[in-house]
Amino acid sequence: MLEIKNVTKIFNGGTVNEKVALSDVSLTLEDGDFVTVIGGNGAGKSTILNMVAGVYPVDAGNIVIDGVDVTRLPEHKRAKYIGRVFQDPMMGTAADMWVEENLAIADRRGKRRGFSWAITKKDKAKYKELLKQLDLGLETRMTSKMGLLSGGQRQAITLLMATLKRPKLLLLDEHTAALDPKTAAKVLEITDRLVKENSLTALMVTHNMKDAIAYGNRLIMMNAGKVILDVKGEEKKNLTIEALLEMFTKASGAEFASDRALLS
């Protein structure tokens, strides 16, 4: 479903601040893979998601989604294939627009936007039903401005928006990191349900090792712009945090240097 072929990304190339964010990374996701991505700060986790989404161009390599080479496509054209949820709850929704308007915008992802009404009665009924399934009481707030909702509510709606038009690929960039633990758990639960119900292919970056082990069918670990570990199937199911840390030390030759990952 997704092929990342020898992708390299260097920020501030040729200056003293040169930073190799991704170094010749290759990764293939099968249809229906739910891959969790962990790694310390600056390992390249978010960069790889941004490369796939087309936020910045790659310096070398190719990105292929479902057989289509999207390497040269701008961000808004790749959106046809990709649903995204960001770390910052403010980033995934339009704060001054209503909840139902946000959903309607997401419902037309990948479609030419013309002179039909932005939102129809049929749409509203559909969104109400979907919001009800989130079980956050949001079905009564369809005409609230998005900015009035809490971070957790906004992330839940962003998730809904990302999956409303079934994407070929779902990209989750630490989408629970800015939420309190209880809300984060709820949002993760919704994520898992949406991925399973729609049998989506997903890449989920997380700082939380426990979540990385608990969710998905495959786990990759990144360090210094490279994938240093790729665990699937049975082996992934039997992982523990201790085993993961040990694997990290072995693979990278360094201690896992993120307190946040250990503590959470």
Added chain:
Amino acid sequence: MEFFSEFFSYLGGTAPSIAAQGMIWGIMAIGVFITFRILDIADLTVDGSIVTGAAVCIVAFQSGMNIWVAILLATLAGMLCGLVTGLLHTALGIPPILAGILTQQSLWTVNLMLAGSSLSFTFFEQDQLLVVPLEERIGNTDLVLVGLVAVVIAVLYWFFGTELGASLRATGNNPNMSRAQGINTSFAKVLGLVISNGIVALSGALLVQYSNGYNINMGRGAIVIGLAAVVVGEAIVSKISSGFIPRLIGVILGGIIYFLVYQLVLFFDIEANLLKMLSAAIIAVFLGVPYLKKRYGKKKAKKEVKTNA
């Protein structure tokens, strides 16, 4: 007592012309509203595109065209101005404020080449104009303007209710989210600038008729008047409704209030040049106070949390 009766008879006498000028500049302010409030861009093209609208209208009319056709051409010319600013910004990556200034500068030359430094309608031509300040025709002028305002608001209400219009609103509100949802934000910005400057030039085409002629300087400071109308109008209407139509009507009211203040300045024999600074100050206050309120409000909330803990 005598003062008040004189004052009110003065205001009463000038009311129809205050309304007319307010509506003409209110239409212009609706154009500013689209860029400033919907797209979140302060577009300085307008100081030039309003004059281009005026120039195209008078030149087209004096070349023998119907006044409606002349107004339509003026609007299209304004849209072209917006296209230039939009492309400077999106295709060449020039910051929007600078892109607007560059277009505005170029339009000075364009306007001079089109219509010279000034042009007047002849007494005979006035008969065919739509908006004329003459006492016997001012009532009719007001009616025409009310009609035009209604049409502009109706068309914009429809447009911003469509999928395409919603993509413009989303772009102004959150460009990251918009791109993630497949919206071409560059296209949306260009389209918004095109529509906005089309409306601004339409107002220029009305202004040239009302002023009975064109002057290369007639657009100087237009953006300030437009912004003043937007912020004042919003302050009035936001207490009552946050709907799109009320907000646009508020902008028109803002334009009318601007000219009401202008008439007061004239009545009290205050130096009219002070008005420019006054409008600038009004904008600073209306934009600054909500910001300070927000900041001050937040601090207060934090303090409360501390005392609770």
